[in-house]
Amino acid sequence: MSTHRLKALAAALLLTLAAAPSGRAADTPGLGKPISEADIKGWNITILPDGTNLPAGSGSPAQGAAIFAQKCAGCHGEAGKGGSARMLVGGGSLVAGGIEAEKTIANFWADPTTLFDYIRRAMPWPQPRSLSNEEVYSLCAYIFSLNKFIGENDTMDAQTLPKVKLPNKGNFIIKFPGQI
Amino acid sequence: MSAKKKRSTVPDVEVVAGNGLLHRRALLRSGIVFAGAMTTGAAGALTAAAAEPLTDDPWSKGPGAITPVLQQRSHFEDKVVRTLSNPTGKPATQHARAPLHLLEGTVTPNPLHFTILHTGIPDIDPDQHRLVIHGMVRQPLEFTLDTLMRYPMVTRMHFVECGGNSAPLFSKEPLQATVQALHGLSSCAEWTGVPLSILLDEAGVDPKAKWLVAEGADAAAIDRSTPLKKGMDDAMIALYQNGERLMPGNGYPMRLLLPGWEGNMNTKFVRRIQLTDQPAMSYYEERNYSPLLPDGKAYRFYFINEVKSFITQPSFGYALKGPGYYHISGIAYSGTGRVEKVLVSADGGKSWGEAALQGPVNPKAYTRFRMPWRWDGQPVILQSRAWDEAGNAQPLRADFIALRGQSKTVPNVLGFPNNHYNSLTSWGIDSKGEIKHVYA
Numbered sequence: 001m002s003t004h005r006l007k008a009l010a011a012a013l014l015l016t017l018a019a020a021p022s023g024r025a026a027d028t029p030g031l032g033k034p035i036s037e038a039d040i041k042g043w044n045i046t047i048l049p050d051g052t053n054l055p056a057g058s059g060s061p062a063q064g065a066a067i068f069a070q071k072c073a074g075c076h077g078e079a080g081k082g083g084s085a086r087m088l089v090g091g092g093s094l095v096a097g098g099i100e101a102e103k104t105i106a107n108f109w110a111d112p113t114t115l116f117d118y119i120r121r122a123m124p125w126p127q128p129r130s131l132s133n134e135e136v137y138s139l140c141a142y143i144f145s146l147n148k149f150i151g152e153n154d155t156m157d158a159q160t161l162p163k164v165k166l167p168n169k170g171n172f173i174i175k176f177p178g179q180i
Numbered sequence: 181m182s183a184k185k186k187r188s189t190v191p192d193v194e195v196v197a198g199n200g201l202l203h204r205r206a207l208l209r210s211g212i213v214f215a216g217a218m219t220t221g222a223a224g225a226l227t228a229a230a231a232e233p234l235t236d237d238p239w240s241k242g243p244g245a246i247t248p249v250l251q252q253r254s255h256f257e258d259k260v261v262r263t264l265s266n267p268t269g270k271p272a273t274q275h276a277r278a279p280l281h282l283l284e285g286t287v288t289p290n291p292l293h294f295t296i297l298h299t300g301i302p303d304i305d306p307d308q309h310r311l312v313i314h315g316m317v318r319q320p321l322e323f324t325l326d327t328l329m330r331y332p333m334v335t336r337m338h339f340v341e342c343g344g345n346s347a348p349l350f351s352k353e354p355l356q357a358t359v360q361a362l363h364g365l366s367s368c369a370e371w372t373g374v375p376l377s378i379l380l381d382e383a384g385v386d387p388k389a390k391w392l393v394a395e396g397a398d399a400a401a402i403d404r405s406t407p408l409k410k411g412m413d414d415a416m417i418a419l420y421q422n423g424e425r426l427m428p429g430n431g432y433p434m435r436l437l438l439p440g441w442e443g444n445m446n447t448k449f450v451r452r453i454q455l456t457d458q459p460a461m462s463y464y465e466e467r468n469y470s471p472l473l474p475d476g477k478a479y480r481f482y483f484i485n486e487v488k489s490f491i492t493q494p495s496f497g498y499a500l501k502g503p504g505y506y507h508i509s510g511i512a513y514s515g516t517g518r519v520e521k522v523l524v525s526a527d528g529g530k531s532w533g534e535a536a537l538q539g540p541v542n543p544k545a546y547t548r549f550r551m552p553w554r555w556d557g558q559p560v561i562l563q564s565r566a567w568d569e570a571g572n573a574q575p576l577r578a579d580f581i582a583l584r585g586q587s588k589t590v591p592n593v594l595g596f597p598n599n600h601y602n603s604l605t606s607w608g609i610d611s612k613g614e615i616k617h618v619y620a
Binding site: 027028030032033043049093094095097098099100103111114126129173174 | 456
């Protein structure tokens with residue numbers, strides 16, 4: 001590259017740096033519109049395994065049972081078994097079932113927060129994100145209670161839910177640790 | 181690559197492996213191959229059948245149809261379609277498998293690209309769609325399609341493959357089904373979009389961030405966690421598929437493309453990317469895409485679609501029309517990089533010959549391989565085996581099953597007994613030319 005072109009490039013680079021809005025990387029177009037986390041709240045439904053982003057509210061197994069009968073049992077069966085959709089209660093031995101064993105909350109899942117996140121995000125199938133946070137906590141309490149992971153009178157909230165112990169935790173092998 | 185000696189005059193082609201596999205150089209000198217095939221007798225008789233005298237056909241005797249604004253395929257190709265797992269739209273996932281055994285080359289035409297929709301295809305107004313990047317960043321940002329159009333773009337060939345593709349091969353008995361049914365949850369396209377790293381840089385990544393959680397604007401707001409390392413490497417927000425805007429079923433108006441990684445992670449209709457210090461353990465990573473192992477443990481974060489290949493022609497659904505010359509053609513790809521080589525066997529793996537790779541060989545993209553073959557009419561078993569540039573070999577079935585197991589029952593061909601199958605596919609051809617799916 002000629003000295004002339006190098007000088008031109010350096011000048012262009014300085015101009016870019018000068019033109020970049022403060023707080024932005026200089027080498028990107030800078031056209032993204034700043035938005036506050038408060039304005040993203042309506043979309044930000046991800047619950048992390050440590051409980052981050054669990055909302056206020058609570059629910060009991062008994063409250064969950066009533067909601068389940070009304071909004072879930074049609075597909076998942078009465079008391080979470082025997083429906084057209086996945087079973088939510090119980091599950092066979094993964095060793096006996098082999099590689100095609102049905103993976104259930106009881107025999108396979110590791111993180112209780114996934115249940116809250118997925119119910120609120122995607123259920124019930126025809127009306128996702130129609131349940132209130134109280135309803136979602138109640139359904140989690142009901143399902144965990146049916147699986148005997150919590151007592152019949154234990155309530156689920158932002159503090160208690162992440163602490164529920166699922167038995168299969170620890171039975172996972174990270175396939176590509178080098179990629180993380 | 182070895183024997184490169186010139187053969188300028190002798191009308192013969194070197195046999196490189198058992199049951200008539202020919203040196204790939206024959207593909208460059210087809211005249212010689214056919215001359216060789218003539219000597220086999222039966223094939224000679226077939227190819228030597230006298231042609232009829234020529235006259236004009238009806239379509240040559242007058243003007244054809246009016247030119248449409250959007251081209252349609254010839255109606256003679258009506259059978260080249262995707263197969264649907266859930267054509268009536270029951271409240272369940274809908275899979276559409278690509279007819280890979282009816283296609284050639286390396287590009288899957290957009291209408292035939294495989295799709296999996298868990299809650300139907302959303303009808304997204306591109307002018308209303310927004311993408312936000314937030315979480316562990318200096319400044320959360322919102323992008324519209326119009327804004328993204330002003331960003332630097334890249335164009336790359338990449339395959340996308342469902343982690344559950346090829347799952348029928350976990351069956352303890354070979355299921356009699358086409359490549360479309362066995363491997364059709366995979367496709368390859370030319371994707372154009374904005375490198376995700378540019379957008380992440382603009383938002384300013386917190387050094388403590390390790391993951392990104394990408395979420396779609398579909399009804400189930402499907403979300404997956406991806407290591408930030410991949411996001412800063414070759415990930416893109418794809419806007420175009422084979423030169424035109426994305427197909428609705430492939431994520432219109434924008435999707436996350438993670439070249440070589442499990443299809444479900446390539447979030448369609450992407451509307452939100454949150455940077456975090458931990459994976460979200462979304463339903464799909466918690467359950468579906470954590471494949472069970474025979475001892476009851478399971479793999480977690482099986483990101484990469486590992487090196488794989490299969491023969492598309494001849495394959496189940498075709499029949500060979502007598503002994504003679506045939507052209508074996510197939511697809512190889514690896515989520516790690518480029519395909520380095522493909523070997524083909526016609527004797528169930530006893531001997532192998534190196535196939536010709538159609539260039540350019542792109543990383544994390546379909547590579548078409550071809551192998552000339554002279555069938556003598558005896559039963560054969562055709563197989564292909566690929567290696568990628570990182571040295572990964574497609575595992576032999578015995579080794580693969582020893583590690584990953586197989587089903588105890590014979591599953592439905594549409595079922596998913598497990599996922600991430602990348603071992604061999606074998607086609608057994610009997611003396612009548614009938615083709616069966618076999619294990620070898």
